[in-house]
Amino acid sequence: MEYKTVLTTCGYCGCGCGLYLEVLDGQLVGAQPCKTDSVSQGGLCIKGWNVHEFVQNSERLTKPLIKKDGQFKEATWDEALDTVASRLKKIKEENGPDRIAFLTSAKCTNEENYLLQKLARAVVGTNNVDHCARL
Amino acid sequence: MKAMQARVRKLLEENKIDGFIGLKMEHGHPAPFMFSRENLGEMETLVVGDVRYPLNKALLKVSGQYPDLTFGVMVRGCDERGITELLKWNQLHRDRVIPVGVACSSELAQLCECYKPYPSDWVVGEKTEGIAKSKRLQKIEGMNQKERLSYWLNQFNKCIKCYGCRDVCPMCFCEVCSLEDRNFILTGKLPPENPTFHLSRAVHMVGRCIDCGLCEEACPSNIPVRTLYKKINEIVKEYFDYRTGESSEGKSPLNLLGEVTLELSDVNK
Structure with missing residues (x-):
């Protein structure tokens, strides 16, 4: 049984508000503003208050997807990067x-x-x- | 501080509690943390200062996961009022919570305009006198109705709808919140419905607000919501003879059933 808070910086925008992620037994259960943070001074916007929600969200993409025949298919990073690089190169050469x-x-x-x-x-x-x- | 560390260590070692929700000094900041028998070596990092966090809210999260275990929690006067109400609202079990008290400094008591800045028992701090009447509230009450209305409408107009006041509130435990009712509070609109949004929250603070002031401290727009809820508490005291969190006796006003007649004396002031 473990409850702790981890000091971090909100990643949603360039303001860099200080916040704590609340961790209960290894799972994120909340976020709250760091009251002694010199930038945000204990305040957060709605994004900061909910910053923990996307991390463990089941709909979060964890692998690259490439659209093949009108459907997104899981791919490796090498495949994804090769696709992007070759397409960008082609666009640059042609247009x-x-x-x-x-x-x-x-x-x-x-x-x-x-x-x-x-x-x-x-x-x-x-x-x-x-x-x-x-x- | 040492006294608090010693008390918590003793409670843990004697198996009176399984965890203690307090503040741990880390990276130069006091942060919410649970001390337990597994991390007794970190007891020296337990701190008590004027920086406050919603520890009761952390307690609700942990005890919700471990309902059969007993937890200690650091409480000030306001937090103790919170525990009293949370027990009444069946959010905590009486035998599963052991509060360890801190009496607030006179500076903090003044800043909060707290009527009782100490819990029933404490191991850190000294008792300082409470403040009977809030000067901030008196100032607003000194305005006439028109001035007062425009004052609050202007304040509420600053709201960026972060929901921080609700999210930080140790007494907001509802699973469904009317402030998220899409028929009532439209999404994608700022400021939120004025004054519906803030007055709805204010009404829901009846019998809930223990005047900890964390809402106002969390507000990035500096809206004096605490002063608003201080007024709510005053009305609750006047009309229901109920002081939120003061006693484990008596029904919370929003739980009263049956006919109640109230006469509002000063509506036209």
């Missing part, structure tokens, strides 16, 4: 790099976002980079 856009995420770190825009600009050759927070 030019500006027919491709990159959408990054607040759930990534600064470093990961940096890498994605680098991939967009240096490898693909487009400035079409945007962010989920604009949605």
Whole structure:
């Protein structure tokens, strides 16, 4: 029997609110704001309060899916990455790099976002980079 | 702090309790944690300070999973009122909870404007006098009806509908919440129906609110919901002669059946 809380940072947006994930016997049972966090000072938005819900959700995707004959089929990461890379390459060759856009995420770190825009600009050759927070 | 650690250790070692819900200092922050016989070595990290978490809510989660075990929990005056009500509402079993008390500092008592900032028994802190009448409430009561209405409508307009006030509330244990009724509170609309959303919650605080103030501390929009519920408690005391959490006797007002006639004296003030 174990009940503990794990201090972490909300991954939903760039604010970075401090929160505790409540763990009961290895299962997430709740989230609550860290009251002594210097950024969020004990507050959260509705997403932060429910951040624990997606982790153990049975509908969460855990494997890549590739659409074949109109249906999503489970695939390996190698297969998925090969598909994406070859299709992007084809689009770039046939229509030019500006027919491709990159959408990054607040759930990534600064470093990961940096890498994605680098991939967009240096490898693909487009400035079409945007962010989920604009949605 | 040492006194609390010693008491909890003794309760665990003597098998009086199977776990103790308290606060553990970790990464420089006090965090909710359950001390047990398996982690007795961590007892030195148990802390008591002015930072408060809904420990009774954690207790409900753990005891719900282990109804046959007995748990200790750190309680202040407000938390003890909470335990009293939770027992009445059959959310906890009397023989399965052992509260260990903390008397609040005078600073915290002042900040909370708490009428009883100490539980019936405590191992940490010293008893400080309670505050009989909230100054914050007096200030709002000093407004006329029109000013008061516009004050609250403006406050409620700031709501970002995070549901933090409800989610943090140690007395909100309903499985179905009227604040999530889609016919009543529309989804995808901000601020939520004003004043329906906040007044509905206020009405549901009758006989529930133990004036811990965690709701207001959790509000990212700084809406003075605690002051609103302080008024609710005052009305409940005045009209039902009921002080939430004060006694294990007496029925909670929302559980009263039959005819009750109430005269509201000051509606036009």
